[in-house]
Each structure stands twice: as C-alpha cells, then as structure tokens.
Amino acid sequence: MRHTENTFIAYARKILGIAGEAAGRMALKAIMKGGSDRCFYRLTVGDDKSFLFMAYGRQQEENSYWVDIAAFLAALGVPVPAVYGHDRELGFVLMEDLGDRDLWSYRHEPWEVRRGLYRKVLQRISPLHTFAECSPSKGKDGPPANIAASLPRIMKGYDRELYRWEHDYFLEQFVRDVCRINLTELEGAALGEELAALTGRLLGAGKALVHRDLQSQNIMICGGGPVFIDFQGLRRGSLFYDLGSLLCDPYVPLTAEERDELLRYAHELLPLDLDWTPFREGFLDGSAQRLMQALGAFGFLGLKKGKEAFLGHIPQGIENLCRMAAASGRLPELLKLAERCNGVRLTY
Known part of the structure; x- marks a missing residue:
C-alpha cells in the first residue's frame, strides 16, 4: 500500500473514530471514472460499511468549493452525498458511499x-x-x-x-x-x-x-x-x-x-x-x-x-x-x- 493510501486511511480512522481490531479491517479501492483530476476511493470497514474518499489538488480552483456547495444544495433540498469530514489543507473529503448505479x-x-x-x-x-x-x-x-x-x-x-x-x-x-x-x-x-x-x-x-x-x-x-x-x-x-x-x-x-x-x-x-x-x-x-x-x-x-x-x-x-x-x-x-x-x- 502506498504511503498516500496509508495517510487516507489514517484520516478516515480519525474522522470515524475507528480504532483497535476494526482499524485493521479498513481497505481502500481506487475508483476510476470520468474526466476529473481528483482521486476517488471506496473505503470499506469490515464487511458491511463503506464510504467514499476524495482527494483533490489545488490545480483547479473549483475543487475547493465542493464541500461548501454540497452544504448549500442540501439546504435547498437538492440531494447530494452526506459529508462526514473535510480537511481543506490536505484536500481530503470523506463522504457517503452512494453505490455504483448512476x-x-x-x-x-x-x-x-x-x-x-x-x-x-x-x-x-x-x-x-x-x-x-x-x-x-x-x-x-x-x-x-x-x-x-x-x-x-x-x-x-x-x-x-x-x-x-x-x-x-x-x-x-x-x-x-x-x-x-x-x-x-x-x-x-x-x-x-x-x-x-x-x-x-x-x-x-x-x-x-x-x-x-x-x-x-x-x-x-x-x-x-x-x-x-x-x-x-x-x-x-x-x-x-x-x-x-x-x-x-x-x-x-x-x-x-x-x-x-x-x-x-x-x-x-x-x-x-x-x-x-x-x-x-x-x-x-x-x-x-x-x-x-x-x-x-x-x-x-x-x-x-x-x-x-x-x-x-x-x-x-x-x-x-x-x-x-x-x-x-x-x-x-x-x-x-x-x-x-x-x-x-x-x-x-
């Protein structure tokens, strides 16, 4: 596992409050989709829980707006993924996993x-x-x-x-x-x-x-x-x-x-x-x-x-x-x- 993926998991553990044996059952799988320059991973915890992890860079100004826009849309009643954690400095977002069907x-x-x-x-x-x-x-x-x-x-x-x-x-x-x-x-x-x-x-x-x-x-x-x-x-x-x-x-x-x-x-x-x-x-x-x-x-x-x-x-x-x-x-x-x-x- 690359160092960056270890960093992703460490962040998710902190946000989700996962420790001990459960922390050892966390895994990441890259999701390749679309033309975005962001990185997406499915984070699984054991056999029954999953989340989506997004890592974004600073090349595109709009990437840093995603979380605030998500909150705005949710307030309007427009359905968007729930956000569980966001680190602006690292460019990390932990969010709801909506599955694979679009x-x-x-x-x-x-x-x-x-x-x-x-x-x-x-x-x-x-x-x-x-x-x-x-x-x-x-x-x-x-x-x-x-x-x-x-x-x-x-x-x-x-x-x-x-x-x-x-x-x-x-x-x-x-x-x-x-x-x-x-x-x-x-x-x-x-x-x-x-x-x-x-x-x-x-x-x-x-x-x-x-x-x-x-x-x-x-x-x-x-x-x-x-x-x-x-x-x-x-x-x-x-x-x-x-x-x-x-x-x-x-x-x-x-x-x-x-x-x-x-x-x-x-x-x-x-x-x-x-x-x-x-x-x-x-x-x-x-x-x-x-x-x-x-x-x-x-x-x-x-x-x-x-x-x-x-x-x-x-x-x-x-x-x-x-x-x-x-x-x-x-x-x-x-x-x-x-x-x-x-x-x-x-x-x-």
Missing part, C-alpha cells in the same frame, strides 16, 4: 423506467434552477434574504468571455484537432457572428444557478431517486444549459419523442413566465452551447489526456449537435460545420 447505468431499461427517473431528476434539481436570479418568474421575486446569504463562494458566472471560451474550446480541441478541419477566414467570421448572437440570446434568457455538468454519469441513483455529484463547477448561467446537458447527453441517446416529452415536463414544472415556443428555443440554444463544450472536452480528454473512452462518445455528440442546430433554425453556420464534422472519418 443514471447512465439505466440507459437500456424500458422507457417506462427511465421516464420516472428523469422526471425525478428534473424535480429534485429544480430548487437550484429556481434559486436567486432565475428570471422571469411567476412566483416571488427570488428567495428569502437569509437563503440568498447562504450562497457559498462559487465560480465566476457565465458571461460573454466564458461562452466565447467554450466556442474556442470546441473549434480548437474538436474541430481542428479531432476532425482536422481548418476554417477559412470567411467561414470563421460568419460562424463567429452567429455564435456571438447565440451568446446574446443565452445571456438574455435570465440567470439561474446551474450545475454545469448535469449529465447521466453525474447523477447517482440511490434508493430509487437521484443524488447529484460533481457539482463543484456550479455557477450562474442559463438553466437551458443544464437542460441541454441532461436531455442531449451524448452518453445516453434519447429519441426525439422521449426528449420532447421530458422537455414539456420541465416546462410545466419550472415556474417560468415563458410560453412553450420561447422555452423550446432557449433549450435548443442551451443544448447547442453545451454540446460544443462537451465535444471540445471529448477531444481534449481523449487526445491530450489519453482518456480514449471519451472519443467513443463523439459520434452521438456530433449527431445531437446536428439535430439541435437544425431544429433551431438560427444556427445555419454551426449546422453546416457540424454536418461537415459528422462526415469526417475519424481516426485517432
């Missing part, structure tokens, strides 16, 4: 099963999307002051700069490096103008708090309901970005009918003063934005970080982007580029 693991279940799970996800995440600057609203003008004051430190919200960064990420890490497509000056200018307009629409759609990575592998299913993880990137932005993350998830293909049914459910669920048509238009914009970010991440993680499994999700991701851009009718340049990428025979 929403992704239900992808082959009948729609009758998956429909119920997705509806529960939309229900349980809605307090986040309706918190604070979610506008316009049918209800009260925001939360009570004491709740607003409980908002912890979070990452800088979406603005023109961050949206533009995601566009560049897509163009560089995916279009250029994966598809080997270089746009002409005229093509780049036309696309840039179109994406600037997309940014303007997203900024004009109102600001909510968003998870920013609300996809099937970040939603654990425990006790028949969803529990949310990987929320350290939470920030202010468009709720349509989160809806796009969930309903245009490259990891879990949904039929057009399934997606539309869930989107209509979200429209009825959320207290927004928006008719169906502008709500759907906002969703198409948010989905296109999210899919560009996801494809950029797949390229970066697959090619630069050596996590080749992400490359396998590119075909579904680009197919989703083609569908959302086409349905929008306001993204012809992006559609043209997405179709061009979709026609490339990818070799890695």
